[in-house]
Amino acid sequence: MLELRNISFRYPGAQSPALQNIGLQLQEGQCLGLLGSNGAGKTTLLALLSETLAMQHGDIRWDGPRSLGLVPQQLAFYAELTVAENLALFADLHRLQGARRRLRLELCIHSTALEDKLTRRAARLSGGEQRRLNFAIGLLQPARLYLFDEATVGVDASSRQLLLDAVERLTGEGHGVIYTSHYLDEIERVASRILLLHEGRVQLDVDKQQLLDAGHSLQLEWPQQVPDGFSELLAQLQLHAEPLPGGVRISDLDATQLQAITQFVCVQAQPPSLLRFGRPSLEQLYLSLNGGRL
Known part of the structure; x- marks a missing residue:
């Protein structure tokens, strides 16, 4: 039109x-x-x-x-x-x-x-x-x-x-x-x-x-620090993690990789303060595309 x-x-x-x-x-x-x-x-x-x-x-x-x-x-x-x-x-x-x-x-x-x-x-x-x-x-x-x-x-x-x-x-x-x-x-x-x-x-x-259907991501944050052994697990799973304050964001992971990470989280003495899985919101995509600026 x-x-x-x-x-x-x-x-x-x-x-x-x-x-x-x-x-x-x-x-x-x-x-x-x-x-x-x-x-x-x-x-x-x-x-x-x-x-x-x-x-x-x-x-x-x-x-x-x-x-x-x-x-x-x-x-x-x-x-x-x-x-x-x-x-x-x-x-x-x-x-x-x-x-x-x-x-x-x-x-x-x-x-x-x-x-x-x-x-x-x-x-x-x-x-x-x-x-x-x-x-x-x-x-x-x-x-x-x-x-x-x-x-x-x-x-x-x-x-x-x-x-x-x-x-x-x-x-x-x-x-x-x-x-x-x-x-x-x-x-x-x-x-x-x-x-x-x-x-x-x-x-x-x-x-x-x-x-919005570009892929799913997993965001994890802990109260103090990322647990020992988590970086090694990601390397074994061939996953790249974007560092965040107190945690990481992992993009484009499949069900098998998600299961391995979940099992690792479950056996830790301290649970994460945030665990969010799903497609990115439009706000997350916007900030990424716009250079991180509001």
């Missing part, structure tokens, strides 16, 4: 470009999880897509009509209006009428749990409630593609689940989604593809399941 070709952008006076030769394709019903450190270019890319920044170099091509909804990082509503008045105003701006308007408002209010906040002025809402209002306004516009830029910052855990449910419904209905967040568990839940930006360049663009 959307293709970006050689997108580059430099802010006035900046020593280096915010984006350099970005290219990607997005299909209908697909959620692209956009990752990167602060300043990596995520918000700049969304601003170019939403045309709140003017294009400098490259092409954005739509297969069919351009149709876009945005939940920005900044709060974007009228503080002196009530929640209901804000929603009605933005419904007017999107030219929603009749039954379609009513159904759209009901959906957005329910998806963000704002039913008991409709008569309150937006300025009087808590920070998390304001985020939910911001989210509801972004969902109001019927669109083919929705952009979410740090949309759940400051939202409590139960409300976050409601908002993530709404994102999953969008992709289930065939809408495209580009979703940025520093909560990597959110990206791991809603995204089907992962794109990592680093200093304005695409460092990784891959199917999420392919990335």
Whole structure:
């Protein structure tokens, strides 16, 4: 539904470009999880897509009509209006009428749990409630593609689940989604593809399941020190261990190797303080790919 070709952008006076030769394709019903450190270019890319920044170099091509909804990082509503008045105003701006308007408002209010906040002025809402209002306004516009830029910052855990449910419904209905967040568990839940930006360049663009299914690892930590004989066991099993404070992480081990390590652990006088086996989380992969920097 959307293709970006050689997108580059430099802010006035900046020593280096915010984006350099970005290219990607997005299909209908697909959620692209956009990752990167602060300043990596995520918000700049969304601003170019939403045309709140003017294009400098490259092409954005739509297969069919351009149709876009945005939940920005900044709060974007009228503080002196009530929640209901804000929603009605933005419904007017999107030219929603009749039954379609009513159904759209009901959906957005329910998806963000704002039913008991409709008569309150937006300025009087808590920070998390304001985020939910911001989210509801972004969902109001019927669109083919929705952009979410740090949309759940400051939202409590139960409300976050409601908002993530709404994102999953969008992709289930065939809408495209580009979703940025520093909560990597959110990206791991809603995204089907992962794109990592680093200093304005695409460092990784891959199917999420392919990335997470790369292999299983074992993490072990002890209260004091690694037991004697453990290094020799790993050498016998032909395993490489990444040293950690108080322990090790071992990648890509099979069931036989795991059994041998478990038997070694069981006969030690002191049990480990941490034993974790499974595929790496998206957060672990992100830190590894991004040079260990948050």
